[in-house]
Amino acid sequence: xxxxxxxxxxxxxxxxxxxxxxxxxxxxxxxxxxxxxxxxxxxxxxxxxxxxxxxxxxxxxxxxxxxxxxxxxxxxxxxxxxxxxxxxxxxxxxxxxxxxxxxxxxxxxxxxxxxxxxxxxxxxxxxxxxxxxxxxxxxxxxxxxxxxxxxxxxxxxxxxxxxxxxxxxxxxxxxxxxxxxxxxxxxxxxxxxxxxxxxxxxxxxxxxxxxxxxxxxxxxxxxxxxxxxxxxxxxxxxxxxxxxxxxxxxxxxxxxxxxxxxxxxxxxxxxxxxxxxxxxxxxxxxxxxxxxxxxxxxxxxxxxxxxxxxxxxxxxxxxxxxxxxxxxxxxxxxxxxxxxxxxxxxxxxxxxxxxxxxxxxxxxxxxxxxxxxxxxxxxxxxxxxxxxxxxxxxxxxxxxx
Amino acid sequence: xxxxxxxxxxxxxxxxxxxxxxxxxxxxxxxxxxxxxxxxxxxxxxxxxxxxxxxxxxxxxxxxxxxxxxxxxxxxxxxxxxxxxxxxxxxxxxxxxxxxxxxxxxxxxxxxxxxxxxxxxxxxxxxxxxxxxxxxxxxxxxxxxxxxxxxxxxxxxxxxxxxxxxxxxxxxxxxxxxxxxxxxxxxxxxxxxxxxxxxxxxxxxxxxxxxxxxxxxxxxxxxxxxxxxxxxxxxxxxxxxxxxxxxxxxxxxxxxxxxxxxxxxxxxxxxxxxxxxxxxxxxxxxxxxxxxxxxxxxxxxxxxxxxxxxxxxxxxxxxxxxxxxxxxxxxxxxxxxxxxxxxxxxxxxxxxxxxxxxxxxxxxxxxxxxxxxxxxxxxxxxxxxxxxxxxxxxxxxxxxxxxxxxxxxxxxxxxxxxxxxxxxxxxxxxxxxxxxxxxxxxxxxxxxxxxxxxxxxx
Numbered sequence: 001x002x003x004x005x006x007x008x009x010x011x012x013x014x015x016x017x018x019x020x021x022x023x024x025x026x027x028x029x030x031x032x033x034x035x036x037x038x039x040x041x042x043x044x045x046x047x048x049x050x051x052x053x054x055x056x057x058x059x060x061x062x063x064x065x066x067x068x069x070x071x072x073x074x075x076x077x078x079x080x081x082x083x084x085x086x087x088x089x090x091x092x093x094x095x096x097x098x099x100x101x102x103x104x105x106x107x108x109x110x111x112x113x114x115x116x117x118x119x120x121x122x123x124x125x126x127x128x129x130x131x132x133x134x135x136x137x138x139x140x141x142x143x144x145x146x147x148x149x150x151x152x153x154x155x156x157x158x159x160x161x162x163x164x165x166x167x168x169x170x171x172x173x174x175x176x177x178x179x180x181x182x183x184x185x186x187x188x189x190x191x192x193x194x195x196x197x198x199x200x201x202x203x204x205x206x207x208x209x210x211x212x213x214x215x216x217x218x219x220x221x222x223x224x225x226x227x228x229x230x231x232x233x234x235x236x237x238x239x240x241x242x243x244x245x246x247x248x249x250x251x252x253x254x255x256x257x258x259x260x261x262x263x264x265x266x267x268x269x270x271x272x273x274x275x276x277x278x279x280x281x282x283x284x285x286x287x288x289x290x291x292x293x294x295x296x297x298x299x300x301x302x303x304x305x306x307x308x309x310x311x312x313x314x315x316x317x318x319x320x321x322x323x324x325x326x327x328x329x330x331x332x333x334x335x336x337x338x339x340x341x342x343x344x345x346x347x348x349x350x351x352x353x354x355x356x357x358x359x360x361x362x363x364x365x366x367x368x369x370x371x372x373x374x375x376x377x378x379x380x381x382x383x384x385x386x387x388x389x390x391x392x393x394x395x396x397x398x399x400x401x
Numbered sequence: 402x403x404x405x406x407x408x409x410x411x412x413x414x415x416x417x418x419x420x421x422x423x424x425x426x427x428x429x430x431x432x433x434x435x436x437x438x439x440x441x442x443x444x445x446x447x448x449x450x451x452x453x454x455x456x457x458x459x460x461x462x463x464x465x466x467x468x469x470x471x472x473x474x475x476x477x478x479x480x481x482x483x484x485x486x487x488x489x490x491x492x493x494x495x496x497x498x499x500x501x502x503x504x505x506x507x508x509x510x511x512x513x514x515x516x517x518x519x520x521x522x523x524x525x526x527x528x529x530x531x532x533x534x535x536x537x538x539x540x541x542x543x544x545x546x547x548x549x550x551x552x553x554x555x556x557x558x559x560x561x562x563x564x565x566x567x568x569x570x571x572x573x574x575x576x577x578x579x580x581x582x583x584x585x586x587x588x589x590x591x592x593x594x595x596x597x598x599x600x601x602x603x604x605x606x607x608x609x610x611x612x613x614x615x616x617x618x619x620x621x622x623x624x625x626x627x628x629x630x631x632x633x634x635x636x637x638x639x640x641x642x643x644x645x646x647x648x649x650x651x652x653x654x655x656x657x658x659x660x661x662x663x664x665x666x667x668x669x670x671x672x673x674x675x676x677x678x679x680x681x682x683x684x685x686x687x688x689x690x691x692x693x694x695x696x697x698x699x700x701x702x703x704x705x706x707x708x709x710x711x712x713x714x715x716x717x718x719x720x721x722x723x724x725x726x727x728x729x730x731x732x733x734x735x736x737x738x739x740x741x742x743x744x745x746x747x748x749x750x751x752x753x754x755x756x757x758x759x760x761x762x763x764x765x766x767x768x769x770x771x772x773x774x775x776x777x778x779x780x781x782x783x784x785x786x787x788x789x790x791x792x793x794x795x796x797x798x799x800x801x802x803x804x805x806x807x808x809x810x811x812x813x814x815x816x817x818x819x820x821x822x823x824x825x826x827x828x829x830x831x832x833x834x835x836x837x838x839x840x841x842x843x844x845x846x847x848x849x850x851x852x853x854x855x856x857x858x859x
Contacts, residue, residue, distance in 0.1 A: 025576060025583060032576035032583065036608055038487065038519045062507065064590060064606040072604065074587040081574070081590070081608045084515035090484035091519040094439070110508060113459070113539045114478070121481035125435045145507040147601040148541075187475070196425045199700040202475070204468040207461065220538035222461060222468075226433050226475040313581065 009336060009374050010287065010346030010388060012102070013048050013361060015041075016059035017079040019353040020293050020320070022067065023313035025079050029355030036083060038091050044354060045092045048099055051362025052376050054387045055100025057133050057236070057348065060085035062106050063142040070154060072141045077314075086118050093126035100384030102131035102236060107173040109137065109146045113219055115176075116183035123228035128383035131234025131253075134177055136169040138162075157240075170243045175214040177235055177251045182210035184232055185395045186222035208397040230385050231392045238291065240321060242271070249275030253390060254287040254346075258322040262342040265290060269343035285390050289346040290339050291322040295353075296360035300327040310352065322350060329364035333372060340374075409794045409830045410671060410801025410843060411821075412496070413445040414454040416809040418462075418473045420705075421675060423695045423807045430810050432473050435485060437810035442486045444810075445493055448817035449831050451842040452494025452525060453486065454638070454803050455479050459503055460536040462738040464704055465713050469736075471701050473809075480512050487520035494839030496525035496618060501558040502532065502551065503540045506599060509558075510565035513615045514607035522611030522838030527618035527638060530555040535737045550598075552625040557598045559633055563614060568592045571609035571849070613848040616839050631657035634668060635845050638803060642672040642778040647798030669843060674778035674802040678815050682781045689780040692807060693771050702767040705774070708742045709751050711735050719767045723759050728752050778802075786816075787823035794829070 014020070018030040025032040034040040041058075048056050064080045066073045085103035093101055101122060105115050115132070123130035137143070143151040154162040191206035210221035236254040239245050248255030249272050257272075259265035269288050276282055297303040303326045311317045318324070325332055336347055351357030369375035381387045415438065416422040423429060431437045442453050457479045462469040479497035486495055495516065499509055509526075517524040530551040537543045546554060573589040575582050590605040619626060619634035630637045631654060641650040647670075655665045677692055679685030697705070699719030707714050711729040728748035729735075736742050745751050759769045779786045793799055806812025824830035831842075840847060 023581075026578035026581060028578075030578075032578075033574070036518045036610075038521070042488075061606070062511075064604050076584040076587050077581045078583055080584050081569075081606050083518055083607060084480075084512050087480060087484040087512060087515045087519055090481045091488055094435070094485055094488040109505070111503070111540055114504070117478040118481045121477040124433060124477060125481065125485040127435070141603050145601055145603045146505050147599055148505070192475070194424060199425075199698040200470045201424055201473055202468070202470045204470045207468055207474075217541040218538070218543075219540070220460075224458060224461060224475065225477055 010054045012348040014350045020350040021352040022078045023310045024353040051366045057102040058085035060104040098379040104133045107176040112179035116180040117225040120225040120228040128229035133236045183223040187227040250279045260323045265342040287345045293324040293350045295326040329368045333368045412452045412803040414805040440810040444813045446490045448821045454496045457498040464736045492834040498527040501555040506561040510562040514610045517610035525616035554598045565605040566614040568605040569609040636669040639672045669800040676779040702770040720765045783819035
């Protein structure tokens with residue numbers, strides 16, 4: 001997708017518990033006791049919508065959170081436990097009107113048939129604002145929750161053995177996305193005919209078997225749920241190296257990457273665009289967003305002090321895959337514009353403390369970007385694809401005249 | 402001494418993908434847009450119903466090798482639409498059918514626990530089971546489950562989900578920012594289950610929900626299904642809605658409870674019931690006849706005859722006589738993905754009986770299907786229907802009914818406006834919700850309450 005330097009940015013917020021910093025739940029603005037209530041999530045998404053954000057993502061996993069990448073822990077000083085992200089998204093959908101809702105699903109242990117109809121249903125419930133973030137799970141403890149396969153223990157993602165395992169899981173995720181997408185298209189838009197004269201409710205020639213066969217699953221189709229309002233809800237994925245970049249390039253509408261500077265951003269975008277071209281998808285729109293953890297205060301010194309206080313409470317400095325930004329909305333707007341010039345089309349911000357940094361985004365960063373002409377002043381479309389400038393795709397099974 | 406009046410439980414079944422639902426009526430709206438579900442749920446809540454009921458099917462039905470196109474086709478994902486309905490209702494229970502064959506306990510348990518949190522304690526699970534390879538073609542698991550193992554898997558599935566729900570007691574989250582203690586118990590959610598169907602261990606990640614566990618429904622009617630319900634369910638979605646059959650079923654199931662250490666009031670029996678209202682009984686009867694003709698078109702009549710004949714009857718005239726040819730009793734059935742066909746255990750006898758009926762009454766194929774199909778459960782003026790429902794419940798033919806309107810989404814409106822006030826006047830149905838959870842509405846104890854302990858000790 002061609003992006004001129006003046007094109008507006010897209011902004012998403014990643015919701016996870018009380019925020020991305022492990023001590024965030026201890027802050028005065030956090031509501032840790034409300035984490036398992038609908039009202040908590042409704043308030044967060046409503047705040048994001050007040051800031052005209054494109055969408056929220058909702059983190060999820062098939063086991064408790066852990067301070068280790070690939071192993072469980074038994075910590076009691078951090079948030080543990082969460083609700084199913086698809087259901088949170090659906091619960092808040094009728095309470096919002098414009099913002100996109102993108103829950104996380106784990107491809108490794110779930111059924112593509114179930115997830116396809118769940119996201120299609122989220123699209124109906126939100127009248128065209130659904131997406132999904134697909135991830136894999138290489139955690140042996142999560143595999144043991146299902147008991148269908150054993151995953152070898154790996155320490156980090158760098159060793160050849162780890163790369164091999166993760167590549168396999170991404171191959172499966174690629175099949176998974178393929179099945180989910182085919183099922184969304186398995187009903188043509190005008191399949192429901194309600195023809196009283198012949199007594200036929202549907203035209204069965206417009207319902208399609210998807211007949212997918214793969215090493216991990218085979219799915220016959222069609223879906224039980226008609227084609228959703230957007231045709232194809234948004235598919236997104238977080239990617240840190242070549243194999244997931246390929247998934248993003250071949251099958252996603254939005255990829256999230258984690259550059260720490262503009263050179264890395266440029267290099268990663270180039271790699272994804274090359275994969276996109278190799279897959280014959282160069283003409284199709286594909287957004288690449290950078291993920292950033294943010295501590296935002298009008299006074300940068302206050303943001304830094306807050307980060308220090310949280311790190312002290314946690315007992316160690318917070319680090320992660322994404323760059324951590326600490327500063328004012330003004331400074332963050334500068335950084336986002338720099339990254340945009342490196343080829344990124346948007347950002348998924350991870351608020352360090354949701355109760356503080358989410359309103360700082362919607363009430364501080366957004367007005368600053370609007371002043372610079374870099375962000376919308378009103379919602380300009382009714383669907384999530386529309387907000388991202390993506391058209392409603394043709395159905396792969398529809399006969400072309 | 403007179404028996405105290407039983408309070409009636411009422412629920413609303415969203416119109417399903419079968420010929421009960423009349424999609425050809427000009428009033429019929431969308432079966433998939435959320436506005437239809439929201440309208441239906443709000444009507445049920447306005448009428449102070451106990452809960453809304455949503456069915457599930459995981460493969461489009463086929464007949465004669467083709468997708469069945471005469472009924473409503475297509476429906477949403479159960480969990481997702483129930484979670485959204487929690488946003489547009491405040492007290493209404495939310496019951497969903499979820500198959501235990503094509504799911505895994507960890508995922509289903511976290512979905513129900515999440516739904517229970519997100520609805521403030523209003524979730525219920527109708528546990529169904531299936532073995533057919535036809536549906537299995539849509540899933541990783543495929544269709545390997547032998548028929549005789551479906552209840553053993555369902556029971557172990559439910560028991561395992563119960564262990565996951567119970568892996569949190571409910572007092573683990575302290576979230577004290579001063580001491581920095583979020584969890585009081587480092588092992589909250591720990592579980593180990595080693596059984597014939599599931600061998601899983603680890604930690605469940607959803608803290609205990611308001612109801613502790615969702616309310617459990619069971620809908621199967623076989624001997625195993627009844628035992629499953631007596632042992633493990635809080636309510637049965639039954640199909641016996643006539644007075645005599647209802648009483649027989651009620652007696653049969655309630656007497657099975659003692660062996661599991663349960664009291665009769667710990668299992669509710671709620672048959673599915675259809676209804677047609679009119680200003681007078683005569684007008685309702687006339688409307689009911691018309692609805693049955695709408696439900697069974699000529700094309701539908703032929704397809705329903707095929708359930709028994711198990712052959713392609715498309716060349717027959719639905720307004721003509723029944724086929725001379727006998728049913729095909731081969732293994733492979735012409736109708737796939739349809740539980741109904743198993744009701745006809747002796748198709749040759751059924752065919753013989755139907756031919757005799759048709760001859761005696763001078764019925765065409767369509768007449769026969771209309772007349773042997775289910776008549777509406779309640780037909781009459783609002784006063785007649787209210788009285789009949791009350792009579793059935795007081796006579797222990799049921800503890801209440803799951804009403805199945807034939808029009809989406811407005812089919813419940815008239816019942817809510819005209820019948821419910823009469824039941825409220827009679828003092829047999831709540832004038833307002835007294836509690837907040839579905840367990841409160843159904844008069845079921847919280848699993849942590851004393852009743853649960855008695856049962857565990859037996």
